[in-house]
Amino acid sequence: MMTGFGMGFGFIWMILFWVLVIGGSIALLAAIFPKLATTHPNGTAVEDDALFILKKRYAQGELSKEEFETVRQDLEQA
Known part of the structure; x- marks a missing residue:
């Protein structure tokens, strides 16, 4: 019988996914607009x-x- 815990530690992968998406977006914007970092x-x-x-x-x-x-x-x- 299922106890309702779902995928166990699957939520960690979701958190890691969003950290990578947000971090990648910031890195991409910093590469596209380097002048903003020097003002x-x-x-x-x-x-x-x-x-x-x-x-x-x-x-x-x-x-x-x-x-x-x-x-x-x-x-x-x-």
Whole structure:
């Protein structure tokens, strides 16, 4: 006589299936849209941060004009 337990541990396979589907979907979206991973929530690109920091340090007087121009040119060439 059946006791009503169904497939036993079959639910584990269903959970594993959905974890793989969701994980695969996330990996696929990350591969299709890699630019989203390189931007901050406010929409600025990661590359813009170095220039922002440079301008901030120059404004605070930590860098001379020559140092600022040299580093800015290096950043723009990279």
